[in-house]
Amino acid sequence: xxxxxxxxxxxxxxxxxxxxxxxxxxxxxxxxxxxxxxxxxxxxxxxxxxxxxxxxxxxxxxxxxxxxxxxxxxxxxxxxxxxxxxxxxxxxxxxxxxxxxxxxxxxxxxxxxxxxxxxxxxxxxxxxxxxxxxxxxxxxxxxxxxxxxxxxxxxxxxxxxxxxxxxxxxxxxxxxxxxxxxxxxxxxxxxxxxxx
Numbered sequence: 564x565x566x567x568x569x570x571x572x573x574x575x576x577x578x579x580x581x582x583x584x585x586x587x588x589x590x591x592x593x594x595x596x597x598x599x600x601x602x603x604x605x606x607x608x609x610x611x612x613x614x615x616x617x618x619x620x621x622x623x624x625x626x627x628x629x630x631x632x633x634x635x636x637x638x639x640x641x642x643x644x645x646x647x648x649x650x651x652x653x654x655x656x657x658x659x660x661x662x663x664x665x666x667x668x669x670x671x672x673x674x675x676x677x678x679x680x681x682x683x684x685x686x687x688x689x690x691x692x693x694x695x696x697x698x699x700x701x702x703x704x705x706x707x708x709x710x711x712x713x714x715x716x717x718x719x720x721x722x723x724x725x726x727x728x729x730x731x732x733x734x735x736x737x738x739x740x741x742x743x744x745x746x747x748x749x750x751x752x753x754x755x756x757x758x759x
Contacts, residue, residue, distance in 0.1 A: 564731030565750060566621070566680075566712060567738035568593045574606045579613055584743055586615060588750045590731070593621040593638050600628050607632055621659070638680070641667050647674040662711070665703055672709040680733055683715020684725060688736060690715060701726055719749040727757050 567589045569578060574596050582592055596603060603625075611617055621636040622629040626649060629637050636657040639646035643660065650658040651674070662668045662679035671679050681704050683690045695715060696704075704711060705728045713725050714733040719741070725732055732753055737746060 564590045564712060565753070566591045566593055566731060566733040568733050568735045569595050570735055570739060571595055571597060573598055579610050581739055582610065582615055583613055585738060585746055586619065588747060589619065591619045591621045591636060593623060595623050600625060603628065604632065646676060650674055650676055665707060668704055668707045668709050672707065678710040678712055678730065680714045681711045682713060684713045685716025685721045687716040719745050722749050722752045723756055725756060
């Protein structure tokens with residue numbers, strides 16, 4: 564599973580163009596943005612009018628927005644109880660959560676969430692000054708028998724080092740800032756890594 568995560572900025576037509584270019588390679592896009600709900604709705608309408616599949620859109624936290632737009636995939640911050648309640652009341656929804664500690668992974672599993680984003684697995688520009696997860700931390704997380712997607716510092720150079728026990732990877736900079744051909748090569752490397 565490949566998840567693109569939008570950079571934390573106002574989304575524009577350029578983001579729409581990029582998402583349509585990488586859409587065949589990704590399984591979802593997580594909309595992480597400081598935009599107001601109204602602005603995000605307008606942007607989403609433009610994205611969907613450009614024939615980006617609604618089934619690949621993942622809303623961050625805003626349940627009201629997701630319901631208004633008919634989107635059934637949501638992602639939440641670590642420990643956000645809204646995620647647990649949403650999954651309990653709407654079991655058909657795909658509900659994921661950022662999980663950076665084993666305790667959080669266990670809670671997510673107990674509440675039957677669909678998957679977690681775990682990281683950061685490599686040094687990351689968005690986590691400057693913070694060391695990445697150790698190999699021991701990664702192994703402990705993956706031992707919990709809960710679907711995890713790796714995030715943080717994954718690019719065309721590090722992708723082959725991602726533990727293949729992750730069910731997928733999530734990319735921010737790589738999804739939006741590298742040439743399409745390089746992105747495609749990175750995805751192919753990930754698929755080969757999973758097949759080992």
